[in-house]
Amino acid sequence: MLTLEKIIAKVLSADESLITDEAGPGSIASWDSFNALLLVAELEKNFNVKFTLEEIIIVKTVADIKKILKNHGIA
Amino acid sequence: MTFKEIQYKISALYEHRQPAVSECVSLGKSLAEADVSFVPEYVRKIKAAFLSSFTVQGLPEVFRASALFNNVWADTYLAPYNQFTQEILNSESGLYRFDPALSYLIIDKKDIADNSHLETLVKTLLAKTKSKVVIFNFVSEGDAQGDTAVPRLNETIKALSEKETRVFVYDFNQFLQANGKDDIWNTKYAALGDFRIHPEAFPRLAYDISRWAVATAGATKKCAVLDLDNTLWAGIAGEDDFQTITPNKDLQKFLQSLAGQGALLAIASKNNFNDALEVLERHPDMALRKKDFANLKIDWQPKDINIRAIAAELKLGLDSFVFADDSPFERDLIRTSLPEIAVITPEALPTYPGFHSVGLTAEDFRRGEMYKEEEGRKEFEVAFSSVEDFLRELKLSVAIYPAVQETIPRISQLTQKTNQFNLTTRRYGEDDVKNMLLRGWKIWSVSAKDRFGDYGIIGVCIIDPAADRWKIDTLLLSCRILGRKVEDIIFTFLCSEALKHGAQKIGGEFIPTKKNAPASSFFSSVGFRLLEKDGSQEVYEHILRDDYSYPDFITVLC
Numbered sequence: 092m093l094t095l096e097k098i099i100a101k102v103l104s105a106d107e108s109l110i111t112d113e114a115g116p117g118s119i120a121s122w123d124s125f126n127a128l129l130l131v132a133e134l135e136k137n138f139n140v141k142f143t144l145e146e147i148i149i150v151k152t153v154a155d156i157k158k159i160l161k162n163h164g165i166a
Numbered sequence: 167m168t169f170k171e172i173q174y175k176i177s178a179l180y181e182h183r184q185p186a187v188s189e190c191v192s193l194g195k196s197l198a199e200a201d202v203s204f205v206p207e208y209v210r211k212i213k214a215a216f217l218s219s220f221t222v223q224g225l226p227e228v229f230r231a232s233a234l235f236n237n238v239w240a241d242t243y244l245a246p247y248n249q250f251t252q253e254i255l256n257s258e259s260g261l262y263r264f265d266p267a268l269s270y271l272i273i274d275k276k277d278i279a280d281n282s283h284l285e286t287l288v289k290t291l292l293a294k295t296k297s298k299v300v301i302f303n304f305v306s307e308g309d310a311q312g313d314t315a316v317p318r319l320n321e322t323i324k325a326l327s328e329k330e331t332r333v334f335v336y337d338f339n340q341f342l343q344a345n346g347k348d349d350i351w352n353t354k355y356a357a358l359g360d361f362r363i364h365p366e367a368f369p370r371l372a373y374d375i376s377r378w379a380v381a382t383a384g385a386t387k388k389c390a391v392l393d394l395d396n397t398l399w400a401g402i403a404g405e406d407d408f409q410t411i412t413p414n415k416d417l418q419k420f421l422q423s424l425a426g427q428g429a430l431l432a433i434a435s436k437n438n439f440n441d442a443l444e445v446l447e448r449h450p451d452m453a454l455r456k457k458d459f460a461n462l463k464i465d466w467q468p469k470d471i472n473i474r475a476i477a478a479e480l481k482l483g484l485d486s487f488v489f490a491d492d493s494p495f496e497r498d499l500i501r502t503s504l505p506e507i508a509v510i511t512p513e514a515l516p517t518y519p520g521f522h523s524v525g526l527t528a529e530d531f532r533r534g535e536m537y538k539e540e541e542g543r544k545e546f547e548v549a550f551s552s553v554e555d556f557l558r559e560l561k562l563s564v565a566i567y568p569a570v571q572e573t574i575p576r577i578s579q580l581t582q583k584t585n586q587f588n589l590t591t592r593r594y595g596e597d598d599v600k601n602m603l604l605r606g607w608k609i610w611s612v613s614a615k616d617r618f619g620d621y622g623i624i625g626v627c628i629i630d631p632a633a634d635r636w637k638i639d640t641l642l643l644s645c646r647i648l649g650r651k652v653e654d655i656i657f658t659f660l661c662s663e664a665l666k667h668g669a670q671k672i673g674g675e676f677i678p679t680k681k682n683a684p685a686s687s688f689f690s691s692v693g694f695r696l697l698e699k700d701g702s703q704e705v706y707e708h709i710l711r712d713d714y715s716y717p718d719f720i721t722v723l724c
Contacts, residue, residue, distance in 0.1 A: 101188065104192055124359050125223045128358060128361060129187060131358075144354050147354075
């Protein structure tokens with residue numbers, strides 16, 4: 092199982108070092124709405140969870156993603 | 167990444183039933199940025215436009231990757247979100263500046279006013295471009311009882327496709343059914359950015375619709391090369407019991423229908439020829455038989471060499487081939503050495519889009535027959551020139567050296583192990599070999615190298631040198647080196663040596679066994695005369711000429 096940061100880096104074709112807790116669509120150029128959807132799909136597949144629409148919409152940073160994953164029982 | 171690297175990754179990616187969309191998008195983007203000067207000549211270019219009433223962002227990039235899997239370079243255009251009507255009706259639009267050869271119309275029933283709206287769009291597009299138009303059929307869902315909007319729309323496009331040679335209907339409903347409609351159509355992603363088709367389905371969708379890219383670009387595949395064991399049948403011929411071998415009837419029937427549409431079938435398989443042929447010709451559950459194949463390469467040679475030979479003999483470019491094999495090793499070998507060939511798993515054959523063509527001719531239906539007729543006539547001629555050419559490309563080099571202390575063990579081993587290309591099958595221990603040398607017999611080891619590697623010592627030649635008549639006691643070659651004319655080289659060498667030593671004739675026996683059929687025609691093929699023949703052996707002889715020379719396509723060291 093890949094770490095969250097590795098997955099995000101892969102989907103966004105970005106360097107893993109850029110994927111900090113504060114990173115988000117604002118700070119990473121390739122984090123556009125399309126890649127955001129691909130990210131949702133990858134995360135759902137990798138962690139075997141299903142996110143709701145509300146959860147997806149409110150995400151603004153990597154920290155937000157971590158919070159949501161925690162709610163699904165993933166540390 | 168270089169073009170070659172992208173090409174390799176795309177080929178490997180499409181081995182998976184569901185390639186990851188992010189990787190496909192990334193490869194499609196890399197392609198667009200790749201240096202076009204390195205794109206091989208066999209890659210054909212087309213321009214494909216995507217007009218959709220909802221978001222299909224990412225699909226064009228994935229389509230580019232799918233197209234390249236079948237040697238098509240697609241430049242793509244994505245019409246602005248839900249502006250398909252404006253793009254088509256406005257003569258100055260980006261669509262017309264792009265001037266596509268192929269246009270995909272992906273429209274949700276909710277976004278089309280009525281049948282006449284749809285017809286106007288298609289007819290305008292046809293009038294203003296030379297484009298082929300592929301229309302996704304309409305998805306019905308949540309329709310009230312008796313709501314016939316979708317069936318009527320689908321009737322309209324069906325009628326259009328029958329009347330217009332440039333209009334085609336893509337059965338999107340069938341795609342949804344085959345891949346899980348609920349997981350793909352109108353999922354929660356529809357609410358996020360209006361992705362009514364789940365992006366994860368893009369790779370499978372793009373792969374399926376790339377059939378029109380193949381047809382439009384003229385890149386339609388002409389020949390499918392199949393493996394035998396665990397591809398055309400479950401089991402291994404020559405190893406498993408005949409009765410336990412189970413022909414894959416569904417796959418074979420599919421291949422029959424392909425052949426019926428003009429595609430050629432060929433075999434490239436590693437077996438003893440007779441073992442494979444037994445199953446091919448005599449197994450009761452086979453749907454395909456030897457006659458259904460335009461070319462068979464059943465031996466122990468590397469498959470890339472055999473497939474090159476098939477291409478040369480059928481006079482087809484390698485880019486018109488698809489290769490199906492259950493072995494990941496063989497698939498990767500061909501993917502690496504012959505990148506213009508589409509490499510797939512056997513399970514992927516029925517959904518493979520590369521044989522799609524637009525309009526079949528009577529010639530297509532007859533092609534299989536024509537090849538068989540041509541083959542009979544030109545077999546020798548074609549085989550000769552093609553073997554030379556690919557041997558030349560192989561950069562084969564053969565070294566024939568007298569036996570020395572270090573090579574005696576290997577020489578002895580070969581006499582004991584080699585069964586197929588062995589004229590006399592005489593088994594010698596190391597001491598036997600040493601004694602022969604002491605007696606004055608001449609023993610040579612034959613080794614070979616080509617561009618793929620060093621084979622080491624793969625042949626042995628043992629001569630009893632009488633003053634005027636040399637006798638071949640042993641001549642054998644490992645089956646790994648057969649089919650490369652090395653035996654001809656040995657013949658030439660022996661004759662030159664015999665001449666040097668003042669002999670006038672060279673003779674030998676062929677002692678048939680259950681396994682050495684591959685060697686049975688050697689003597690006659692190099693021009694020996696049959697002197698006598700009885701139940702246990704055939705005796706041949708050759709009167710030495712004045713000179714012998716080696717062919718130019720092999721390097722000989724001696």
